[in-house]
Amino acid sequence: xxxxxxxxxxFAASHRLHSAEMSEAENQRVYGKCNNPYGHGHNYVVDVTLxxxxxxxxxxxxxxGELDPFVERExxxxxxxxxxxxxxxxFRSVVPTTENVSREIFMRLKGxxxxxxxxxxxxxxxxxxxxFDEASE
Amino acid sequence: xxxxxxxxxFSAAHYYHNPNMSAEENRRVFGKCNNPHGHGHNYVLEVTIxxxxxxxxxxxxxxxxxKDLLQRExxxxxxxxxxxxxxxxxxxxxxxxxxxxxVIWQLLEPKIAQGKLDRVRLYESSELYAECTADANGxxxxx
Numbered sequence: 001x002x003x004x005x006x007x008x009x010x011f012a013a014s015h016r017l018h019s020a021e022m023s024e025a026e027n028q029r030v031y032g033k034c035n036n037p038y039g040h041g042h043n044y045v046v047d048v049t050l051x052x053x054x055x056x057x058x059x060x061x062x063x064x065g066e067l068d069p070f071v072e073r074e075x076x077x078x079x080x081x082x083x084x085x086x087x088x089x090x091f092r093s094v095v096p097t098t099e100n101v102s103r104e105i106f107m108r109l110k111g112x113x114x115x116x117x118x119x120x121x122x123x124x125x126x127x128x129x130x131x132f133d134e135a136s137e
Numbered sequence: 138x139x140x141x142x143x144x145x146x147f148s149a150a151h152y153y154h155n156p157n158m159s160a161e162e163n164r165r166v167f168g169k170c171n172n173p174h175g176h177g178h179n180y181v182l183e184v185t186i187x188x189x190x191x192x193x194x195x196x197x198x199x200x201x202x203x204k205d206l207l208q209r210e211x212x213x214x215x216x217x218x219x220x221x222x223x224x225x226x227x228x229x230x231x232x233x234x235x236x237x238x239x240v241i242w243q244l245l246e247p248k249i250a251q252g253k254l255d256r257v258r259l260y261e262s263s264e265l266y267a268e269c270t271a272d273a274n275g276x277x278x279x280x
Contacts, residue, residue, distance in 0.1 A: 007264065
């Protein structure tokens with residue numbers, strides 16, 4: 001039996017889906033209303049999953065007192081109430097789809113010293129979600 | 138392979154304290170969860186069974202059987218209890234979400250009559266859950 005722990009975080013951000021490698025018409029066709037040049041936003045929900053083992057002294061895979069400030073510092077401060085295209089350097093050249101946002105968040109968190117990062121899952125809205133895990137790397 | 142999942146809820150009290158640590162270290166490691174008067178949660182448990190549907194009944198496992206099993210093994214043992222003092226299976230363990238989920242796995246795993254226990258997901262709140270899954274090789278035993 002394997003064990004993991006999943007903690008939920010939230011941030012709100014704006015973005016625009018637009019690829020410099022495509023024409024205006026193609027961007028419009030591919031991204032539809034997400035290509036609106038003024039941007040739009042979401043309340044993102046981020047589920048961060050860490051793998052065992054459980055420390056017998058604490059009963060924990062990781063101490064949330066360490067995980068929460070790490071995620072706050074590495075992700076939430078950089079993403080919350082920001083424009084992903086303008087304010088996050090990685091998305092100046094990469095389209096901030098939620099596939100790419102989940103990959104970027106995984107990369108920012110994988111150096112967490114307290115436990116092994118297994119998966120980042122993001123709900124962009126209540127109707128869609130995206131996952132990036134160890135095997136995706 | 139088909140998976141079926143049943144959800145059940147229970148409410149319980151706990152606090153985190155390791156008698157091998159000093160009072161100061163307990164406070165540092167466990168923070169407000171170290172309050173000796175305890176606190177509580179509405180736990181939400183999702184139990185998933187994997188298997189092939191029986192061709193005669195179309196069921197992996199009769200959900201009524203699973204419901205009764207969860208009532209007997211989990212709800213009656215943990216609902217409206219203090220997990221530090223009233224659940225023998227947690228004795229000597231810090232009753233964290235990880236340890237409670239592992240105990241639930243060990244209680245249920247040998248008692249699944251049809252199909253196999255595939256996943257135990259225990260939500261302490263909507264923001265936190267621990268999950269036990271079968272090993273990749275299919276072996277389910279051990280913590």
